[in-house]
Amino acid sequence: MKRLFFISFCLVIVSIASGSVVIGQRYPLGIMPSGIVRVENGYGTYYVTLVKGDSEMIVFDSSFKPVTIMDAVKNDGVNDIIYRDGKLYCFGFFSGRLVVIDASGYPGRWKKIDEIPTSSRLITGAFIDGRLGILSNENELIVLDTGNRTILKRYKLPVTALTIAEDSSRFYVSLFYNYNTLNRSMETEKGLMVFDIDGQLSVSLDIGKRPSYISIDGDRLFLVSYMEENLKILNKNTLKEIKTIELGRYPNYPVMQNGKLWISIVASNVWEPGVYGWEIYS
Numbered sequence: 001m002k003r004l005f006f007i008s009f010c011l012v013i014v015s016i017a018s019g020s021v022v023i024g025q026r027y028p029l030g031i032m033p034s035g036i037v038r039v040e041n042g043y044g045t046y047y048v049t050l051v052k053g054d055s056e057m058i059v060f061d062s063s064f065k066p067v068t069i070m071d072a073v074k075n076d077g078v079n080d081i082i083y084r085d086g087k088l089y090c091f092g093f094f095s096g097r098l099v100v101i102d103a104s105g106y107p108g109r110w111k112k113i114d115e116i117p118t119s120s121r122l123i124t125g126a127f128i129d130g131r132l133g134i135l136s137n138e139n140e141l142i143v144l145d146t147g148n149r150t151i152l153k154r155y156k157l158p159v160t161a162l163t164i165a166e167d168s169s170r171f172y173v174s175l176f177y178n179y180n181t182l183n184r185s186m187e188t189e190k191g192l193m194v195f196d197i198d199g200q201l202s203v204s205l206d207i208g209k210r211p212s213y214i215s216i217d218g219d220r221l222f223l224v225s226y227m228e229e230n231l232k233i234l235n236k237n238t239l240k241e242i243k244t245i246e247l248g249r250y251p252n253y254p255v256m257q258n259g260k261l262w263i264s265i266v267a268s269n270v271w272e273p274g275v276y277g278w279e280i281y282s
Contacts, residue, residue, distance in 0.1 A: 027066060030054040037083050043106045048088065050081050057081070057088075059107040072112045073099050080124040087113075089146075091122035091134065098122065098134070098144065116149050118142060126166040128197050133171040135161050141173060143199035153199030158188035165214040165221075167236065170202065171195040172214050174223065179209035181227075192223065194239070205239060207232065215256045222261055224251050231263065 031053025039046045045062040055077055057070040077094025086104035100114035120136035127133075131152070134142040139160050143153040159177040166172065173193045180187050191207030212226040220242070221234040231245040248265035255262045 025064060027058075027060075027064075029058060030056070035080070037081055037088070039083050039088070039103050041086060041104050046107055048081065048083070048103075050078060052077075052079065055094075057090075059110075067107045068110075070101070070107075070110060072101065079122060082125060082127065084127055089125070089132065091124055093121045093123065093137065096120050096122060098132070100146075114149070116144065116146075118144070118151065123160075123162060124164060126164045126171060128166050128169065128171065131197055133164055133166065133173075133195070133199070135164050135173065141171070141193075141195060141199060143195075143197075155195065155199050155201065157193070158190060161193075163213050165216050167216060169197055171197075171199075172216070172221065174207075174211040174214050176210050176212055176226075178211075179227065192239075203239060212252075213254050215254050215261060217256055217259060217261070222254065222256075224254050224263060226250060226252065231261075 029049060030051040032051065034050045034052050037048045039048055046067065047060045047064065049058045051058060055074050059067045059070065061067050073090050075095060076090065076092035076097055076099055078090045079093040080091045082089045083103065088101040088103045090099040090101065092099055096118050098116040098118060099112060101110055102113045103110050120138045120140055120142065123135040123137060125132050125134040130145065130147050132144045132146050134144060136142060137160060139157045141155040141157060142151060144151050157175065159175050161173045162176045163174050164171055173195065175188065175191050175193065178186060178188045178191050189206045190204040191211040192205040194202045196202055207223060208225055208228045210225060210227040211223050213224045215222040216236060219236050221236045223232045223234065229247050229249060229251060231247055233242040234240065235242055247263060250266040251263050252266065253264050
């Protein structure tokens with residue numbers, strides 16, 4: 001039986017003065033590259049790409065030339081990484097460990113400095129003042145005090161959540177799997193759950209089928225729904241809906257930059273590769 005391996009590339013896109021966009025260099029990354037994290041320390045600016053299929057991280061310098069490959073998390077099956085205060089926090093899906101890497105020096109000297117077991121398969125997380133809100137594949141929100149390595153709270157969610165965002169005092173969790181596509185029924189009416197810094201539930205909202213991604217800008221909360229193909233804008237403080245904007249087919253991967261929200265749209269047929277568009281909201 002043939003095995004298929006999908007190899008993607010890191011594209012460096014440069015915008016020149018005339019306003020046109022050109023493709024720069026391409027680097028083969030491996031199996032399932034996922035996202036780029038910007039790291040700034042006393043030695044410069046670096047970009048870390050997580051390659052999920054190979055369970056390693058490739059570090060590029062500011063001109064996107066590869067500097068080093070880190071395989072310190074080879075056995076953890078890392079699903080996501082966050083950079084915070086000179087450290088990379090790696091969420092181990094296979095190992096159930098939060099792996100902490102000192103990224104304060106030159107990349108060749110970055111090293112693993114801690115492993116915190118959680119007994120859960122970790123997906124991603126968000127920080128508030130030294131507390132890390134972690135989503136797990138076991139339908140949990142785990143609140144971890146990173147200073148003393150203590151799990152303060154495990155909250156059982158109705159279904160698995162894939163995205164989490166934070167402000168200065170609250171975690172916002174979207175329940176992507178609240179709708180069952182097989183039997184076309186709601187697993188739970190709740191789509192958005194809001195927790196305080198201690199992991200206590202503040203409020204939960206009916207927000208539609210499969211809310212996908214959360215972005216926060218000032219007092220506004222932006223919630224993209226992959227299935228309902230819309231963007232809901234809420235007042236972050238009152239959680240009252242400001243407006244709903246209908247999007248194109250299968251909106252994905254929103255990016256917030258300088259007060260603008262960029263959303264990639266699959267135009268007409270999800271099986272036709274390379275058919276994408278962008279919708280921008282400010």
